[in-house]
Amino acid sequence: MSDVSPHLESYTPQAERAALEDLRTRLRATRWPDAPEDAGWALGTDITYLRELVAYWADGFDWAAQEAALARLPRFRTRLGGLGVHFVHARAVAPTGSVLPLVLSHGWPDSFWRYSKVVPLLTDPGAHGVDPADAFDVVVPDMPGYGYSDRPAGPPLDSIAVAGLWAELMSALGYDRFGAAGGDIGSHVSRYLALDHPDRVVAVHRMDGGLPVRTVDPAELAPEEREWFDEVADWGGSEGAYGAIHRTKPQTAAVGLTDSPAGLAAWIVEKLRAWSDCNGHVERSFTKDEILTNITLYWLTGTIGSSMRMYHANAAIPPGQLSRRVEVPSGFSLFRGDIVRPPRAWLERTANVVYLNEPARGGHFAPFEEPELYAEELRAFFRPYRAPAMD
Template identity: 80%
Template sequence: MSSHIDERSTQDRPDDAVYAQRTRLRATRWPDAPEDAGWSLGTDLDQLRDLVVHWAESFDWPAQEAALARLPRFRVPLGGLGIHFVHAKAVAPAGPVLPLVLSHGWPDSFWRYSKVIPLLTDPGAHGADPADAFDVVVPDMPGFGYSDRPVGRPLDSIAVAGLWAELMTVLGYERFGAAGGDVGSHVSRCLGLDHPDRVVAVHRTDGGLPVFTGDPADLTPEERTWMEAVAAWSGTEGAYAAIHRTKPQTAAFGLNDSPAGLAAWIVEKLRAWSDCGGDVERSFTKDEILTNITLYWLTGTIGSSMRMYSANAAIPPAQLARRVEVPSGFSIFAGDIVRPPRAWLERTTNMVRMTEPPRGGHFAAFEEPEIYAEELRAFFRPYRAAAA
């Protein structure tokens, strides 16, 4: 491993930060809510109170932090920023090892892939073929998790893809696979677009928001129906994204100051986007939810993570409409949001495989790690020799 990669602990946080967090949680100034509003107007008041009480009185952050610390984690300077990443190498491989960079989305970090990493690096220990082992690299995007926050303009997905290509060079990987969801789907797409000589294949769990610059008459009925559904979803569920794109700094003042407010902002998305049937704890335990939220709280990265939306909103439509010619695969999970039709994926990528797993949502790698791992194994199997 390159000598300028820092292997020192990246997870240590002073005890007084946790104490201060608990003090703030206990002093939360709760809003009122209409009777029986539930989740219809946003985060449910009673359920958030319950989560906040657990956070303040029972949640064991040091134990959760120690579990994350068992992952092989590092920092490296890239583009003037310290980038935190997991680098987990294949265990007892029985053939060519494929390097794989996994890109997370919002609102999360390397946390998204914490369950699936062992399944990918050591498939033989989990009932799968040892020949399907990966070297797994999971970076925190700039402004997320333990990576540095850009001090100037936020980086867009194109720039982040360039950093990931540089990171894979630093780690000694000339050719590799790329996979991701949410914002990470966009970053993986950009890796395939801008580094096709290095990326052997791209796997994604969504097709991104539709950008079409051609004649609408050329769209299939299924594509038009999907675009109408996306527009309807944006109208009812997309207020958060509009704020992130246009006025992220305004929201950041409150979210960075109030842990209860931060929890409300994030848990509502975990519930709405996961395959939980309206009960968020079907997809995530309280401790899993709070581990994700605590990472945001202790690193102070909610504002910087939201600003990436504004950077991506400035990408020219012509860039967003480019077709990915690198072999592309999609696992469109049953519980995800605005699921794209096959025709759109074929129009926008060199799609060689599409599956529709019967359960799992927007956070599939965390919700259904076994299914997600098998999706990656099956898709990338034909491309292993290309990276050898």
């Protein structure tokens, strides 16, 4: 068991002036690469757009205002597994007997930022025209190596280990039974919470079903599953270079991304555009301030390298773990603009599916892109599991 401290410290970080001045100096001194004419986003990040973003980051972006906005969320730190873990813990504004504790797990390239818009919608539904009985107590931790949580000095933690830490965190907060939800890597963390703690997780909601696990005999696959396997392989060939680097040589990329804020922005904004439901125009899903808040969190905490190393850890998870079936009631919201969406046949092969919906808007970062839609998905899925959670 990890050492859980019962002491929860209120936490409101504030960037030092020197760190912000250093950031602006580096941005203004960016050494720009050449690019073919009219390359746009075809070869990676559009340099013309990146120049615009970097200029605004250096001389227009108000980090203090964004930091103050994030500080309105109730944030804490505690120790789990010998690491300092930062988390949001927002209680239901008008608690009733049906309040359900819910732990939300983020992915890459983000942090607790992914859920910053949706927290008030979940904790105070009455203020947003929704039945107050649908309120949640919400817990949003930064995974170790992300955001304001500590970076592991030793081997990176995989999704199984992080799920174990979240179970301990929920115990430390006094929640015996709770719901779990997540997307991207957070989907895997939520899955292992349900697999390893089925007596505590009343239901689990995910935005994806994970990538195909090739431990299944291809002859057993339905046609739509085989088609999906091929789609994922094609996507990996054209879009998966970042993942191959993260899994195999994360430290090589980390040198440049930790040293150059423009390089860091290029690495992250390309994914925000490619994975969101923006029709190729990233600012249809995120404002410049929202993009730069996410990137600045990575910059100030120095966590791009440690976040990438989690891919290396997850790549070493044994196939037997990947092929386990989730028996806890499972819900899936497959947003229209997300990547490589699995067919129902695969979801039912790997989980006890009791809810499946395909919202018409939103992508990989749906809690941030479409917070109202995402909140409604969680309310609809978890509604039947509220009373049992409080027994």
